Amino acid sequence: GEEPKTLPDYAAWKERNALILHSANTMETKRGAIGNGVITASDRLFVRNNLPAIPESETENPDAWEVHIEGVQNPRTLTVGELKKMGVTTTASVLQCSGNGRAFFPHGASGTQWSVGAAGCVMWTGVPLKDVVEALGGAVAGAKYITSTGGESLPEGIDPKTIVVERSVPTRAMETALLAWEMNDEPLSNTHGGPLRMVVPGYYGVNNVKYVKNIAFTENETDAKIQASGYRIRDVGDKGAPDQPSMWEMNVKSWVTAPLETGSSGRNMIYGVALGGTVQLEKVEVSVDGGKTWKQARFLGPDLGPYAWRPFVLAADLSPGEHRIVSRATDIEGNSQPEGRTDNERGYGHNGWKDHGVTVAIS
Ligand code: MSS
Secondary structure (H helix, E strand, C coil): CCCCCCCCHHHCCCCHHHEEEEECCEEEECHHHCCCCCCCCHHHCCEECCCCCCCHHHHCCHHHCEEEEECECCCEEEEHHHHCCCCCEEEEEEEECCCCCHHHCCCCCCCCCCCCCCEEEEEEEEEEHHHHHHHCCCECCCCCEEEEEECCCCCCCCCHHHCCCEEEEEHHHHHCCEEEEEECCEECCCCCCCCCEEECCCECHHHCCCCEEEEEEECCCCCCHHHHCCCECCCCCCCCCCCCCECCECCCEEEEEECCCEECCEEEEEEEEEECCCCCEEEEEEECCCCCCCEECEECCCCCCCCCCEEEEEEEEECCEEEEEEEEEEECCCCECCCCCCCCCCCCCCCCCCCCCEEEEEC
16 A cells, blocks of 8 residues: 555654654664664664554553463463562563565565564563463473463454464573563553563564463464464465464574665775574674675674674775675574575565665765
C-alpha cells in the first residue's frame, strides 16, 4: 500500500525524520540516522508490529501487568511489581527484524522492504528469566522450549493460532533471556512492548515478544502459525514448515552508515555498525573498492558485551570518482559474512556483504 506520511498515534513520540514509514505498523531507521553510538536512541529505533500495538489504556498501571508462568514446578501469575522484587539485570542487545535486508533479494520477497534499518542496539533492564524460574521451583522435566505469548487481544472469528504472536525458543536461551520493563533507562514504551517484554539477546526480533502475558516451558514448539510455518528459512517458492530452520540466533553482520551518496576527496571517516548475534565479534574489515582489497577497521566506543553491536570506523583516503564501500564482520568463532546472499522465500537473515554496501560519488 501507500506509505503513510505521519506517524501513527502509538508511535507519535518517534523522530519522524529519522524514519522510513513503510506502514502504520512498520518503520525503519534511515541508514543515515543510525549514527556512531553504541546505543540507538529510542525515538530512532525501528518498529515492527505483526498485530496492532495494545491500547495505551491497558498499560496505564504498568506494575499491575500480569504474566502467567507455566511448565514450572509451581506455576503462577506474577505482576510486573512482583517481578521487580525478584531480581534485576541490564543487558545491551541488538534488536533486529528477521527480514532486515529483505529489500536486497532480487526475487521480490514478500513483506516489508527493509534495507538496513530494521535494527538497533538498546539497553534492556528487567529480571533474568532464570531467576524467575528458580523462584518457581525450576522448569518441568523434559522442557525443551520457552514459549512466550504476546498480550494483544485477538479479533474474533479468526482461529487465534493463525494470528497470535507466540514464539518458542530453545531452553539454551534461558541463560541470557530477561523479562524487561525498561529500555534505554526509561519505562518500556507501549510501542516497544511495555509493560513487559521477553528479551532473548542475540535472537531475531520476532522472538522478543512484546506485552508478554504467558510464558510456558514446553516439550514442543508452539503450533501457532508464526512459529510452525512463519519465520522459517526455505527455498524460494516453498511453503513454510516446522522442519525448516527457525529464525532464532542472529548471524554475523555489518553495514556502512557513512559516508552515503557523496563525499569530497581526501581523508574520509568511514563508519558502520557490526553485530555478532550471540557470538562476540572479532573484527570488521572495510573495502573502498567493492571488495577487492580490505583494511581492518577500528571499533568505536565501549564494548557492551556479545549481544550489543559495535560501531566501527576506518580512515581512508578517497580519490575522486565512484567508490563501492563494503564491510565484512567476523566473530571470534571465525564466522564471517559471506559475499553473497542465501536466497530464501521470505527474504530472512541476509548478511551478505556485497548487497549491504554503498556507492559514494567522491568529488
Ligand atoms: N511481539 C508482539 N506481541 N507482537 C508483535 O507483533 N513483532 C515482533 C517482535 N515482537 C511482535 C512482537 C517482530 S517480527 C519484531 S521484528 C520485533 O517485535 C520488533 O520490535 P520493535 O520494538 O522494534 O517494534 Mo521481525 O523478526
